[in-house]
Amino acid sequence: MLDNPKNDPDLDRDLRAVWHPCTQMKDHASIPPLLIERGEGIYLIDRDGKRYMDVISSWWVNLFGHNHPRLNAALKDQADRMAHVMFAGVTHSPAIDLACSLVDLTPSHLTRVFFSDNGSTSVEVALKMSLQYWQQTGQVERVRFIHLSGGYHGETLGALSVCGIDLFREKFEKVLMENIEVTGPDCFRCPYNLRPESCGAECFEPMEKTLAENAKTVAGVVIEPLVQGAAGMKMYPPVYLKKLEDACASTGAHTIYDEVAVAFGRTGALFVCGEHGLSPTFLCLSKGITSGYLPLAATLTSEEIFQAFYGEPSSMKLFIHSHSYTANPLACACANETITMLRENNFLETLQPKIKYLGEVGNRLRELEWCGEFRQTGMIAAMELVRDKKSREPFPPELRVGYRIYLEGLKRGVFMRPLGNVIYFIPPLIIMEKEIETMIDAADESIRAVLKK
């Protein structure tokens, strides 16, 4: 039965009516969800006034903190004009401004922007565009996608079909599209015994082989550049992406970069593809695009792809895909303000000392006897806990180490949400050095509290 230690009637009402995402609701029978009433910068504030540092940016979406005066103003200003209008046969300046900015700021061959409303749909759009492109250009047998083990691209059935994480797929396996999973990089447990700083992505071999063997039937390769987020912030070096681009160029397969989690400053750059001189066929963006204000996504592609859909109405070449809230003006207004803020006052350069500092204080975690690895890409950092440092034996899932550390973190005013045995940090970019230290110290104490013998 409902057992609510805080005794707040609203929590009882939540438990009666609400079904939370990716949550075993029974957990909430003993420990209710946080009842958050306000946000302020990097802090969430609950009904009792207790503050929690939001070190995971509310599922990786927030860049500039909660309740930001400029984003609030951009949103209110647009709300006073128009909240929403359909986007077929209609356009509006928030969307035009945003599309033009994205075209200007991403690699030059990306010239067209298709809007949708979340990360999964941005991937669905890329998959469907790729499939329809091949249907309309005579290579009708190109109907499969290659994805990596550990890859995550959203949880609607199409996006799930290119995920490489069993936890999400298992229950739905029977109805998923038949795609091809390839073993991806695993730098922590590298089977080649190499280091990511110096290797040549020797682990690209299975991808190279699979692409060659299926050259005629592969529509494209879907990948999270540099960081496989949901897999536990697994990180790999850019040389893998270079090799992928060359191999796809030689077989003609599209490259679909899912930068939903890593774009807009997380790695220290606006876009991973731009930073590393890469030219994906499709670029999927969402999460940080509105700095966590409203759901919005964009799928960018090249003129070549666009032209395959362009023609007489009777040719029926149009891209047949739509969402009711496509290019929502309120969301576009927040995105435009987000991009302005990312680009002014050398904002990205101001991240460099924070990135360095995160690495320095993060080093403290390496001293923990359970720290298998502390890894970092820009403003994203993660620690993988192991039972035994030498053998790298993981903690068994039934111990729920991550969940218990999450609860300890709450006591210390830090809101983490570990992925299995991986404790990670993807804080709002505005976090200050002092707060980075507090975040790492709280994680350190929480881990010790759970694992000390």
Ligand SMILES: *Cc1c(COP(=O)(O)O)cnc(C)c1O
């Ligand atoms: C979160 C995420 C998605 C899915 O985005 P939603 O908005 O949750 O649908 C897709 N790809 C990556 C890399 C993500 O991190």
